[in-house]
Each structure stands twice: as C-alpha cells, then as structure tokens.
Amino acid sequence: MADNNVYIRKIILSVLGFLLLIFSGISFYKHRHLEEHVVLGEGVTEVKKLSDYFDGVKGTINDCNIYILEGKEPGATLFVMGASHPEEPAGRLAPWIFVENGVMEKGRLIVVLSANRSGTTVTRLGGGYPPDYTIPTGWGEQKFRMGDRWANPLDQWPDPEVYIHYPSRQNLAYVDIRNLNRAWPGRPNGTLTEKTCYAFMELIRKEKVDIFIDLHEAELQYPVISTIVAHEKGHELAAVVSMVLTDMGEFNMGMEYSPKSLHGLSHREVGDFSDAISLLFEAPEPFLDATRGKTTREQLLTGKDEFIVKAGEHGLLFEKIDENGWPIDVRVGRHTSAVLMTMEIWTEEHPDMSLVCINVPGYAEVIENGIGYYLKDPFRANPERVIIE
Amino acid sequence: MKGLSKLMVVAVIFPFLFLLLFSSVLAQEKAAADIKAELPVLLTSCGQSPGPIQLKAIMTVKRYNVNIVPVLSLFATADTLIALKNAGNPVKTIIIVTGASLKGMGAAGISIKDELERTEKLIAEANKQGILVIGAHIEGLDRRIMGAAEGDNSDELSIDAVCPKSGLLLVRKDGNPDGRFTTISKNKEIPMIEFEKNADLTDILNNLFKKK
Amino acid sequence: MNILMSIITVIYYLLVAYTAVILIYNLIKTKTWEKEALYIIVLLPFLLRLFRLK
Ligand SMILES: [Zn+2]
Numbered sequence: 001m002a003d004n005n006v007y008i009r010k011i012i013l014s015v016l017g018f019l020l021l022i023f024s025g026i027s028f029y030k031h032r033h034l035e036e037h038v039v040l041g042e043g044v045t046e047v048k049k050l051s052d053y054f055d056g057v058k059g060t061i062n063d064c065n066i067y068i069l070e071g072k073e074p075g076a077t078l079f080v081m082g083a084s085h086p087e088e089p090a091g092r093l094a095p096w097i098f099v100e101n102g103v104m105e106k107g108r109l110i111v112v113l114s115a116n117r118s119g120t121t122v123t124r125l126g127g128g129y130p131p132d133y134t135i136p137t138g139w140g141e142q143k144f145r146m147g148d149r150w151a152n153p154l155d156q157w158p159d160p161e162v163y164i165h166y167p168s169r170q171n172l173a174y175v176d177i178r179n180l181n182r183a184w185p186g187r188p189n190g191t192l193t194e195k196t197c198y199a200f201m202e203l204i205r206k207e208k209v210d211i212f213i214d215l216h217e218a219e220l221q222y223p224v225i226s227t228i229v230a231h232e233k234g235h236e237l238a239a240v241v242s243m244v245l246t247d248m249g250e251f252n253m254g255m256e257y258s259p260k261s262l263h264g265l266s267h268r269e270v271g272d273f274s275d276a277i278s279l280l281f282e283a284p285e286p287f288l289d290a291t292r293g294k295t296t297r298e299q300l301l302t303g304k305d306e307f308i309v310k311a312g313e314h315g316l317l318f319e320k321i322d323e324n325g326w327p328i329d330v331r332v333g334r335h336t337s338a339v340l341m342t343m344e345i346w347t348e349e350h351p352d353m354s355l356v357c358i359n360v361p362g363y364a365e366v367i368e369n370g371i372g373y374y375l376k377d378p379f380r381a382n383p384e385r386v387i388i389e
Numbered sequence: 390m391k392g393l394s395k396l397m398v399v400a401v402i403f404p405f406l407f408l409l410l411f412s413s414v415l416a417q418e419k420a421a422a423d424i425k426a427e428l429p430v431l432l433t434s435c436g437q438s439p440g441p442i443q444l445k446a447i448m449t450v451k452r453y454n455v456n457i458v459p460v461l462s463l464f465a466t467a468d469t470l471i472a473l474k475n476a477g478n479p480v481k482t483i484i485i486v487t488g489a490s491l492k493g494m495g496a497a498g499i500s501i502k503d504e505l506e507r508t509e510k511l512i513a514e515a516n517k518q519g520i521l522v523i524g525a526h527i528e529g530l531d532r533r534i535m536g537a538a539e540g541d542n543s544d545e546l547s548i549d550a551v552c553p554k555s556g557l558l559l560v561r562k563d564g565n566p567d568g569r570f571t572t573i574s575k576n577k578e579i580p581m582i583e584f585e586k587n588a589d590l591t592d593i594l595n596n597l598f599k600k601k
Numbered sequence: 602m603n604i605l606m607s608i609i610t611v612i613y614y615l616l617v618a619y620t621a622v623i624l625i626y627n628l629i630k631t632k633t634w635e636k637e638a639l640y641i642i643v644l645l646p647f648l649l650r651l652f653r654l655k
Contacts, residue, residue: 006632010628010637013638021648126646157610223538236445243446243447243587243588254531257490261498315539
C-alpha cells in the first residue's frame with residue numbers, strides 16, 4: 001500500500017519535471033531558431049556571406065550575412081559591426097537601421113548584424129534572461145533574438161581552465177574563449193570564435209576597410225562607458241568625433257585609448273593586424289548591471305531600474321541614471337549619430353576618400369520617431385529583398 | 390524700525406559687494422585675455438587621459454581653423470625641454486592636460502605617482518627656462534573624482550600637481566561644477582579661461598597665440 | 602587542437618548521459634520525496650544539454 005503511494009508520488013513529480021523540461025526546452029529551441037527578417041534598403045547593393053572570405057566558417061552557425069552598401073561615388077570603406085556581444089541590443093539595432101534605410105552617396109559601407117551569430121541563439125545560462133525582445137513598429141511588432149556575451153556552448157565546447165589568447169599568449173578568463181571580442185585577430189585553425197574573427201580579418205584585408213567600428217553597450221558600473229575606445233591610428237578621428245558630439249549638446253561622448261597590453265579586443269587587434277583604423281563605441285545598458293532589479297524585457301528596453309538608481313546615489317556608477325532610465329531608442333540613437341559623425345569628420349579630413357550616408361536617422365530623430373519607425377515590414381516588402389538574419 | 394535699518398544696511402552693502410565681486414571677475418577675465426603665449430607649444434599630460442590628443446586635434450584639423458603644429462609629447466620630462474633647448478628649438482609654452490586614465494597609465498606601465506613626479510620636474514624646468522605653463526582640464530566630469538571609481542582620486546591629484554603652479558588655467562565648464570578651478574584661480578591669483586564648448590577653443594587658442 | 606576538443610566534447614556528452622542515467626536510477630531508488638524532487642531538478646540541465654537545447 002505504502003509502496004503504491006511512493007510510485008504515484010514519483011510519477012507525479014516526474015511528470016512535473018517532464019513538463020518543466022518540455023516548456024523550457026520549447027522556449028530554448030524557439031529562441032535558437034527564431035527567424036529575424038531584414039528588409040534590404042535601397043542602399044544595399046550586395047549581400048555576401050562571411051564564408052566568402054574564409055572557407056573555415058562555411059556551414060557553421062557563425063557564417064553570418066555581410067551587407068554591402070556601395071556608394072554612387074567612390075570613397076573610403078567603413079565597416080560597422082553589430083552583435084560582437086549579442087547581449088547588447090543597441091549594438092545590433094543601430095546597424096540594422098543602416099541596412100534597412102541607409103544609402104551611400106560616397107564611399108562604401110559594410111555592415112554585419114550578427115558578428116557572433118552563435119551568441120545570438122542563447123542567453124546567460126541559469127540567468128533567467130528573456131529569450132527575445134520586440135520593437136513596436138507602424139505595421140506591428142518585430143521580434144529579435146536576445147543574445148549572450150559568449151558563443152553558445154552548443155556550438156563551441158569545451159572551455160579550458162585558462163584561455164590563452166592567440167597570438168599574444170595572454171591569459172584570459174576561461175569563458176572568454178567564446179567571447180568574440182577577446183579572440184581577435186583569430187586564426188584559421190582555431191576555435192569557432194577564433195575562426196570567425198579570422199574570417200572578419202580576411203574581410204577587412206580583402207575589402208581594404210579604412211575604418212572599422214565595433215558597436216557595444218556597457219553596464220553603468222563599468223568605467224569604459226559612453227565613450228569611443230580608439231586604436232592609436234584613430235586617435236585624431238576619435239578625438240574630433242567625441243568633441244563634436246559632446247559640443248552638439250545631445251549627449252556626452254568621451255574618448256579612451258585602446259591599451260596596447262590588453263589583447264583580443266577589436267580596437268587593439270584589428271588596428272594592429274590590418275590597415276584599418278579600429279574604433280569601439282560604448283553606450284549605456286542598465287540591463288547588464290549586476291545590481292539590476294528585474295531581468296525582464298521591459299528593463300532591457302526601457303533601461304529603467306530603481307536599484308541601479310540607488311547604486312548611483314551611492315556614487316557607484318560611471319554614467320548618470322534617473323527614473324527615466326536609458327531607453328533603447330536613446331542608446332541606438334547614440335550609435336547611429338556617432339557612426340554618422342565619424343563619416344562626417346573623416347570626410348572633412350579626407351575629401352578625396354569621402355564617406356557620405358543619407359536616410360539614416362541621428363540621435364534626435366531616433367528618439368522622436370522610435371526605432372520601429374525605421375524597421376520595414378518584411379511581409380509587404382519584395383520577397384527578393386528580405387533576408388533571414 | 391530696527392528691521393528696516395537692517396534692510397537699509399543690506400540694501401547699501403549688497404550692490405557694493407556685487408560690484409566688488411563683478412569687478413574682480415572682470416579683472417580676472419581681462420587678465421586672462423591679456424595673456425599671450427608664444428610658439429612652439431608643447432602638449433603633454435599629467436595622468437595620461439586622452440585630453441592632449443583632443444587638444445592637438447583642435448590645433449591641427451581643418452574644422453577648428455587654428456592651424457598650429459604643437460609638439461606632442463605625452464611623457465615629456467625636464468630632459469625633453471632641455472634637449473629641445475639644446476637643439477636650438479626651445480619650447481615657449483607648455484600645455485599640461487590634467488586628468489587620469491587608468492587605461493592609459495596601465496598600458497604604459499606607470500602609476501599616478503610616476504606622473505606626479507615627472508610633472509613636478511617638468512614644471513620646475515619650465516620655470517627655470519621661463520616657459521609659460523598652462524594647466525588645462527578639458528574633458529569634463531570624465532576626468533574628475535565625481536566620474537571616477539570610488540576611492541580613485543588620481544584625477545584630483547593630477548589637477549593639484551599642475552593647476553596651482555600654472556600661469557594660466559584653461560577649463561571646460563562642465564568639469565568645474567564645484568568651482569574647484571575657480572578656487573585655485575582665486576587663491577593663487579592665476580588667470581583662468583573657462584569655456585563651454587570644445588569649439589570655443591578655436592578663438593581662445595587663436596587669441597592666446599596672437600593669431601588674430 | 603580542434604580534434605582534441607572534439608574528442609573531449611564526445612566524452613563530455615557521454616558523461617552527461619551517464620550522469621543523467623545515474624540520476625534517474627537514484628530517483629527510482631530513493632524513498633523520500635525531498636530527494637526525489639531534488640533529483641528531478643538536478644536532472645533538468647543535464648537533459649537540456651544532452652538534447653542540445655541549452
Ligand atoms: Zn560589449
């Protein structure tokens with residue numbers, strides 16, 4: 001009799017556990033396979049694959065799309081990279097706006113929306129992160145994959161005890177072996193992440209990229225925030241961009257040197273291993289702060305968080321925050337404005353190698369209209385101009 | 390009756406005080422505007438923030454229309470000044486940009502202590518050679534203790550190492566919300582030019598180096 | 602290095618499967634409900650990894 005009760009209990013508990021497995025499994029599966037649509041703007045002249053530059057990433061999850069916006073007139077080549085860290089959505093949505101809206105009048109723009117595509121298919125393990133987020137648009141809602149700072153462990157495994165960076169041999173945290181922004185310049189026979197970086201380096205070399213911009217977001221408790229981190233080749237450019245943006249009074253933009261002794265980061269290695277100037281832009285993302293309250297889609301998109309405000313009252317932050325938070329439109333607007341300003345300042349100093357982009361909204365416009373205003377409806381667009389990201 | 394007389398006293402004293410304050414501000418501004426600097430100018434840092442790079446950009450890029458070619462030496466020492474003098478190219482003005490960058494210093498393998506020592510000797514040699522030392526703070530709160538990590542006072546140490554020993558202060562307003570530079574300027578009787586926008590430096594530098 | 606990583610990954614998945622089987626075995630054997638609940642909770646991430654869901 002007692003035995004029977006035990007069996008029934010085991011079955012009930014197992015069924016509950018099985019249900020948990022099913023529901024979480026479905027959520028994780030849907031996240032990993034969520035299809036995001038990109039409607040190619042009139043400025044996109046070609047869509048390539050990363051494997052066009054290096055065979056080693058062919059057939060892998062990291063074989064991302066390369067959007068090329070060839071200008072009407074020749075000029076310099078700018079490469080803007082999104083989702084180097086896929087848990088920083090403004091770093092992905094800003095280049096998205098360039099692909100769907102931008103037209104190059106002069107020069108060439110190359111855009112990547114999922115640099116660490118593997119990292120866009122997972123969120124922090126055990127972190128209870130939202131698997132996706134939606135941006136309201138005029139035609140409905142567009143859903144995006146929320147990602148992680150690291151590549152999905154399903155795609156690259158195992159992690160070592162200590163990650164030894166190639167080629168500097170600098171010792172880094174074990175988990176950073178899956179961090180795209182710790183694997184530059186990569187190598188052709190390395191891990192998936194190293195191969196991905198190597199493929200991008202090949203792209204930069206083969207396409208003769210003049211300026212490389214890596215878009216990021218940072219927690220407010222991190223000192224490198226609301227700033228441009230610049231390789232020495234880009235010091236003057238970054239200095240002027242940061243000063244002009246700050247002078248405009250819309251938002252404050254600082255500048256930091258790319259440390260020569262810190263390896264694996266794009267602002268250091270891309271500049272060292274190619275002819276390109278490498279810059280990295282940081283916007284504030286309260287979602288990343290360890291002192292945040294709820295880990296929700298709402299917090300991710302509004303950047304409102306009373307606990308982080310509290311941390312600010314105690315002087316623990318490197319960027320301001322109040323009850324208005326840091327809405328995604330503000331963060332994306334910072335990035336679009338900073339990229340546009342980089343083109344403008346570069347063109348002033350290099351009139352023979354211009355970069356002129358139109359139809360991309362700056363800070364004030366993105367905030368006024370919202371990001372959704374600049375996202376196109378994939379179901380009403382010419383199907384030939386819709387790409388799955 | 391008593392209240393009224395008090396009021397009268399205030400009414401008399403207040404405009405007087407105001408006039409006094411205003412005239413001292415005016416005098417200071419005038420003094421700052423009167424100062425002329427000579428070329429060549431050496432740009433350096435105390436704390437290795439990227440400020441000198443920004444200042445150099447203002448002097449050299451077309452947008453700002455200053456067109457001065459400075460000597461950029463982020464780690465300039467007393468020996469640098471001596472060497473330039475011996476080479477027959479003595480420096481006439483030094484602009485030392487204050488503000489610390491942990492990344493900049495860490496990358497160079499130095500500490501704020503090294504920076505303070507280097508700066509002290511640099512200023513001593515400059516005084517010896519009669520070089521005008523301009524203390525600058527141009528990056529706002531990013532390079533003040535309010536914008537630094539808790540317990541990190543390296544920005545303030547670099548300000549103290551340079552500003553009270555300068556012949557002129559060049560300060561972006563948003564870095565002076567607590568009036569720290571105003572106090573240094575008053576107490577040490579050092580003329581100060583305060584500016585709001587980086588672009589204002591065009592006129593300031595052109596005027597300073599007698600280009601207008 | 603890549604071959605080594607592949608070998609380790611295969612061994613790793615075998616270990617995950619083995620641990621999952623052990624956990625299920627213990628779940629069947631145990632008599633107290635607290636331990637049963639615990640085994641089920643511990644089992645979940647192993648199964649999620651084994652089925653390559655997370
Ligand atoms: Zn990042």
